[in-house]
Amino acid sequence: RxxxxxxxxxxxxxxxxxxxxxxxxxxxxxxxxxxxxxxxxxxxxxxxxxxxxxxxxxxxxxxxxxxxxxxxxxxxxxxxxxxxxxxxxxxxxxxxxxxxxxxxxxxxxxxxxxxxxxxxxxxxxxxxxxxxxxxxxxxxxxxxxxxxxxxxxxxxxxxxxxxxxxxxxxxxxxxxxxxxPVAGYAGLMETLFDFAAIRRMMDEGFTLSFDSMSAVTGPYAVEIFEKRLGAPQGTVRNAIPLPDFGHHHPDPNLVHARELYDRMMAPDAPDFGAASDGDGDRNLIIGRHCYVTPSDSLAVLAANAHLAPGYASGLKGIARSMPTSCAADRVAEKLGIPLYETPTGWKFFGNLLDAGMATICGEESAGTGSDHVREKDGIWAVLLWLNILAARRQSVAEIMAGHWAAYGRNYYARHDYEAIAKDRADALMAALRDSIPRLPGTANSGGVISAADDFAYTDPTDQSVSRNQGVRLLFEDGSRIVFRLSGTGTEGATLRVYIERYVGTDGDLGMQTADALEPLVRAAQEVADIAGYTGMDRPSVIT
Ligand code: VG1
Ligand code: CO
Structure with missing residues (x-):
């Protein structure tokens, strides 16, 4: 050799x-x-x-x-x-x-x-x-x-x-x-969650549909949901990992997991639906007739985590990426624990988890996880949801309504403009950065901008600084628009626009997200001239 x-x-x-x-x-x-x-x-x-x-x-x-x-x-x-x-x-x-x-x-x-x-x-x-x-x-x-x-x-x-x-x-x-690849991981999950309670709920007729999107979670999901938790065979769909994911895009969102979405909105929908991505670290959560945004999911999981044995002693802190909605902030406030706001990407959570400063972390891109590993974890998020449902014996829709009634609702959406020429995307971001000093105090269809910046993060454990993590527009009423370029694409550039509006417990908690955000969507167009730079008058994907 x-x-x-x-x-x-x-x-x-x-x-x-x-x-x-x-x-x-x-x-x-x-x-x-x-x-x-x-x-x-x-x-x-x-x-x-x-x-x-x-x-x-x-x-x-x-x-x-x-x-x-x-x-x-x-x-x-x-x-x-x-x-x-x-x-x-x-x-x-x-x-x-x-x-x-x-x-x-x-x-x-x-x-x-x-x-x-x-x-x-x-x-x-x-x-x-x-x-x-x-x-x-x-x-x-x-x-x-x-x-x-x-x-x-x-x-x-x-x-x-x-x-x-x-x-x-x-x-x-x-x-x-x-x-x-499965046994050790499945064993870890059994130490965190009340498998007996979830199994009992399944035995009593609770129905689950999990879409592995022909990606890596198939063998994990079959072992955990069907074998260890007793869900019927076929609960896990697209369970065989394929080299091309069956020609599908293994991104668990409303566009690419459309089949699951339609099933969950049908009259005979199961109680709970979920999907994961290519490598198993993301999760899409859809209750019967009730889509849960990833940002809301993080907030609900944090507020209820103590119902699972692995988190019975409470959380040390919550961390979310900057573009993720502020729904989790209100939970942290109520629990009296710190909330950390990091740049996009799981690598920024590692130090906080290692230092015991945060227990649960999440991103708006359908990533949620905890200190049990140092990655986001799709099946973990589904199991925590199931554990909460087994403990509370309410539907997902009831849990969401209760959460908003207690904390208010952060209406939220992400608009992606994909495959833009790189120089056009860079020019848009450069112009936006240049305009930052001029924006505070100006008004647009979204309201009055109270502050604008390019997000920078100082890691509280080692003081390392990460700059240029996204341009933020903060409005007087607490609404936010965030602009950044994707760092995972392989074709041209993708502009991500994150839009958020908070409505308090006394406001209208039952709006359609698109209606609630419409003035802010227009404001994003105006401030960044997205159509002018990209030639696109609408996003490629809305999640
Ligand atoms: C995207 C998401 C980010 C996530 C990253 C990796 O990054 O926005 O939240 O951590 O993908 O997820 P970007 O730079 O394209 O916005 V995964 O499941 O693709 O490893
Ligand atoms: Co992934």
């Missing part, structure tokens, strides 16, 4: 985004492309000799090939052991748990998450550190710097490893252990 040192030249486009490096499969298929990035990760780390690395992905096209490359590179670079999910499969939260429970040095998660898969679609690689969470910015910055100067990578010349059979084998001086 010979360790080869291969000469290479840098690629200039390997800067990790919101969640790892995401590119078209064809980009990853260029000679040396994946190798350069993986070696740059290893070159940015110290002290991993003889240590354990976790490896797995969401099963999308190229997953198996890149697993083989990374195994041979890990062996050549001196790791002692790699734990790989059987078949190369690990959901993102399960990878996070495996890193933590095995004391691994870190992990490589192969996924482009909610992006589509297949030969013409997307692939991605993300490095997670020893706490199980996405590498913080100082690490991703170091990885990026290394990609720009790399001149060699190391790889073991060896046959492919059998990753389909559970057990241990040798690769050079390294051990490869193929592990069950």
């Amino acid at each position: 010979v360790i080869q040192t291969v000469a290479t030249t840098p690629f200039t486009d390997q800067k990790p985004g919101t969640s790892g490096l995401r590119k078209k499969v064809r980009v990853f298929q260029q000679p040396h492309y994946a190798e350069n990035f993986i070696q740059s990760v290893f070159d940015s780390l110290t002290g991993f000799e003889g240590q354990t690395l976790v490896a797995g992905g969401d099963g999308r096209y190229l997953n198996r090939e890149v697993i083989q490359i990374l195994l041979k590179m890990a062996a050549a670079n001196g790791f002692g052991r790699v734990l790989v999910g059987q078949g190369g499969i690990l959901s993102t939260p399960a990878a996070s748990h495996l890193i933590r429970s095995s004391g691994a040095f870190g992990g490589l998660v192969l996924s482009a998450s909610h992006n589509p898969g297949g030969p013409d679609e997307d692939f991605g690689i993300k490095y997670n550190v020893g706490n199980g969470g996405p590498a913080p910015e100082k690490v991703t910055d170091a990885i990026h710097a290394r990609t720009l100067s790399i001149d060699t990578y190391r790889i073991l010349e060896a046959d492919d490893v059998d990753i389909d059979t559970l057990g241990t084998s040798r690769l050079g001086d390294m051990t490869v252990e193929v592990v069950d």
Whole structure:
């Protein structure tokens, strides 16, 4: 077994985004492309000799090939052991748990998450550190710097490893252990939730529909919902992970999980519907005839988490990303616990969770999670909802109505303008940034702007500063509009416009979201001249 040192030249486009490096499969298929990035990760780390690395992905096209490359590179670079999910499969939260429970040095998660898969679609690689969470910015910055100067990578010349059979084998001086991707994770869930109570509710006729979107959660959902909780076979739909997700877009929102939405709005809808994304870290929650926005879901979960055994002693704090609605803030206030507002992306929650400052975290993009791992976790969110429903014995619609009656309602929507030419999107954001000093005190169809800024975050645990995280317009009545560019896309630029309006407990809590937000939507158009810059008179996706 010979360790080869291969000469290479840098690629200039390997800067990790919101969640790892995401590119078209064809980009990853260029000679040396994946190798350069993986070696740059290893070159940015110290002290991993003889240590354990976790490896797995969401099963999308190229997953198996890149697993083989990374195994041979890990062996050549001196790791002692790699734990790989059987078949190369690990959901993102399960990878996070495996890193933590095995004391691994870190992990490589192969996924482009909610992006589509297949030969013409997307692939991605993300490095997670020893706490199980996405590498913080100082690490991703170091990885990026290394990609720009790399001149060699190391790889073991060896046959492919059998990753389909559970057990241990040798690769050079390294051990490869193929592990069950589901068992450890399912066991963790049993420690957090009252499975007996949920099972009883199911036995009494509670109906559930879970859409795995032909992505990674299939095996997890079948094991947990059907086998351990006793839901009938077929409760989990699209349960077999496919390399191209059956040509679907594995993003659990009202556009791409339309089938589930329609089922939940039908006269004979089940009691509870949910879906998860490509890598299993997102969740879509729809009660019978009642869609729950991710921001509201975070607030409801935080307000009721104490009903689940894992959170019976209460929460230490709540963290949400800046564009996420302020619904959770009111819950934190009532509970008398701190609320942290971070930039977009789960990597900003890791320090707060490690420091015991926050217990529950969430993002408007359908990500919710807690300190049980260091990633957002789709199945965890569904189980917490089920545990709450089993404890309260109310419908989702009743719980939502009760929540708004107690806290008021944050009407909320996100408008995405996709595949904009990058220079147009950059020009729009630059003009918006320039206008910040002039905006306070001005009025538009949304009301009077009281403050405007470009969000910057100082991490309270290590004082690291992240700037330019999104332009915020704050209105006198508490409404907000936020503009930022996506950091996960692979085609042109995506402008995200986040729109929020708060209505107090004495106001109209039963409006249609689109009606409630209409004046603010117009204000966003006026202030940013979205149509002028993008040529688009309406968003591509509203969630
Ligand atoms: C999006 C979401 C963000 C999420 C990220 C990764 O990022 O807005 O909240 O953390 O995707 O989610 P961006 O930069 O495109 O807005 V996942 O499930 O794709 O790993
Ligand atoms: Co995801």
